[in-house]
Amino acid sequence: MSKELIERVSNYLNNNVQIELISQGAEAVVFITHSHPYLPNASDDKEQYIIKYRPAKKYRHPAIDKALTKHRTLSESRILAKLSQIDGINVPKLIACDVYNGCIWLEFLGVDLPNQCGFSNLKNFLWMSVADPYSQLVEDVLIKVGRQIGLLQWNDYCHGDLTTSNIVLVPENGTWSAFLIDFGLGSSSNLVEDKAVDLYVLERAIISTHSSFADKYNQWIMQGFSQIYELHGKSGLKKLKEITRRFEDVRLRGRKRSMIG
Amino acid sequence: MTETMIPQFPDYSIYAGLYVEVANSKELHSVVSNLPFAFIEADTICSREQLFSAVYKALIESSFNKQRTKTLNSECILSLSPTSNIGEAFKRFGISEKTSRIVVLSIVAKTEKAILEAKELIHGVGVDLTDEALESGYDLGLIKKVCSRCTQLFERLKKANLLLTTSRYIELQI
Ligand SMILES: Nc1ncnc2c1ncn2[C@@H]1O[C@H](COP(=O)(O)O)[C@@H](O)[C@H]1O
Numbered sequence: 001m002s003k004e005l006i007e008r009v010s011n012y013l014n015n016n017v018q019i020e021l022i023s024q025g026a027e028a029v030v031f032i033t034h035s036h037p038y039l040p041n042a043s044d045d046k047e048q049y050i051i052k053y054r055p056a057k058k059y060r061h062p063a064i065d066k067a068l069t070k071h072r073t074l075s076e077s078r079i080l081a082k083l084s085q086i087d088g089i090n091v092p093k094l095i096a097c098d099v100y101n102g103c104i105w106l107e108f109l110g111v112d113l114p115n116q117c118g119f120s121n122l123k124n125f126l127w128m129s130v131a132d133p134y135s136q137l138v139e140d141v142l143i144k145v146g147r148q149i150g151l152l153q154w155n156d157y158c159h160g161d162l163t164t165s166n167i168v169l170v171p172e173n174g175t176w177s178a179f180l181i182d183f184g185l186g187s188s189s190n191l192v193e194d195k196a197v198d199l200y201v202l203e204r205a206i207i208s209t210h211s212s213f214a215d216k217y218n219q220w221i222m223q224g225f226s227q228i229y230e231l232h233g234k235s236g237l238k239k240l241k242e243i244t245r246r247f248e249d250v251r252l253r254g255r256k257r258s259m260i261g
Numbered sequence: 262m263t264e265t266m267i268p269q270f271p272d273y274s275i276y277a278g279l280y281v282e283v284a285n286s287k288e289l290h291s292v293v294s295n296l297p298f299a300f301i302e303a304d305t306i307c308s309r310e311q312l313f314s315a316v317y318k319a320l321i322e323s324s325f326n327k328q329r330t331k332t333l334n335s336e337c338i339l340s341l342s343p344t345s346n347i348g349e350a351f352k353r354f355g356i357s358e359k360t361s362r363i364v365v366l367s368i369v370a371k372t373e374k375a376i377l378e379a380k381e382l383i384h385g386v387g388v389d390l391t392d393e394a395l396e397s398g399y400d401l402g403l404i405k406k407v408c409s410r411c412t413q414l415f416e417r418l419k420k421a422n423l424l425l426t427t428s429r430y431i432e433l434q435i
Contacts, residue, residue, distance in 0.1 A: 012269075013268075013269055014268060014269050014270070014271060016268035016269070016271055017268045017269060035268045036268075037267070037268070037269065037317055038267050038313040038314055038316060038317035039309060039310060039313055040263070040265035040277075040309070040313065041265075095314075096314065096317055098321045098325065100321070100325035100326055101325060
């Protein structure tokens with residue numbers, strides 16, 4: 001990360017908030033901190049929080065940049081706040097938000113996997129499980145992932161960037177719960193197309209990183225996804241059919257494109 | 262009253278306290294606008310998170326956008342409210358003549374001298390401002406009334422340990 005950017009973030013957050021960079025994307029930089037943004041006595045070494053910061057882009061006109069930053073920060077925060085209110089959907093809790101500076105604070109989720117397998121996102125978890133790729137545990141986790149996506153879409157939200165790194169597993173009662181993170185490209189949408197594309201993006205992610213087991217894995221995800229729609233009787237089944245049909249179309253389009261490209 | 266600060270805003274000291282069995286709220290109510298405090302109806306506050314996220318929001322607004330009330334203390338009361346109507350915020354979250362439990366808040370720039378004599382002003386019993394104390398005293402019916410936009414959501418939010426203020430803040434900006 002550039003020195004100038006580090007300086008800007010430290011200036012904004014102040015030296016009382018010690019931060020550690022964990023990810024730098026095109027849109028945002030993500031840090032871990034032990035400081036709670038405002039709760040007295042909540043800051044200690046055991047607690048961690050995520051700070052997601054959207055730095056100003058020099059190549060944009062300042063006024064446009066400001067408006068865009070505000071819009072995107074607000075949009076992500078709003079989706080997180082709305083999703084947190086829906087029973088059963090697992091997303092990080094939004095702790096604080098400063099739309100003027102493009103900064104949000106989130107609950108930190110996940111753990112380090114055993115044996116240096118890395119952070120507990122779905123990608124690393126599947127890598128870790130490669131010795132026993134079709135275990136009951138893997139099946140359970142993927143069904144749960146599918147249910148999260150089902151809940152999201154049943155409530156007419158789309159993630160926009162469903163990769164295996166944006167699904168985080170959190171230990172709970174001896175097993176794992178699936179959480180969805182990074183709603184930077186999320187939207188409220190009831191379009192079948194958006195939903196099908198979400199599913200397709202995840203399917204491609206599974207195929208590209210875990211190709212030998214991808215068929216079964218994607219099947220488990222869709223099993224969990226369908227379970228949510230099946231809870232809603234006839235109208236649920238109708239919507240499920242629309243989405244899975246479109247999903248096939250999107251897949252076909254993707255295949256054609258890759259044949260040409 | 263205990264002193265704390267918001268890590269991002271070290272130039273301000275934040276004093277906060279909880280008083281119960283307050284006997285002179287009628288008198289306090291009549292002078293509150295001239296005092297360097299926010300006197301908040303404690304029945305509307307269910308957690309420290311709710312309270313301090315409003316402080317954070319007030320500091321963000323006054324530092325990076327614009328302060329909409331006369332002082333940072335009153336800005337905190339506005340920040341607690343689901344509407345941007347200042348009078349309504351005071352009516353809902355400020356104290357009334359009948360208030361018996363008061364959350365006292367004071368944000369003081371480090372360059373100013375803190376004159377903090379809430380103890381002498383309030384005829385009541387000072388207790389620690391803990392989540393337990395707030396939890397045991399708040400009035401769910403009242404919160405539902407003052408946060409009308411969040412009514413159905415309140416219990417779920419509370420259960421999920423979610424931030425009322427932050428969620429409202431975002432709703433307001435839509
Ligand atoms: N709430 C969170 N808990 C733990 N890690 C996170 C969280 N949010 C983001 N991250 C990490 O930061 C990376 C980039 O975040 P994002 O820009 O939101 O995709 C993610 O891939 C995660 O590794």
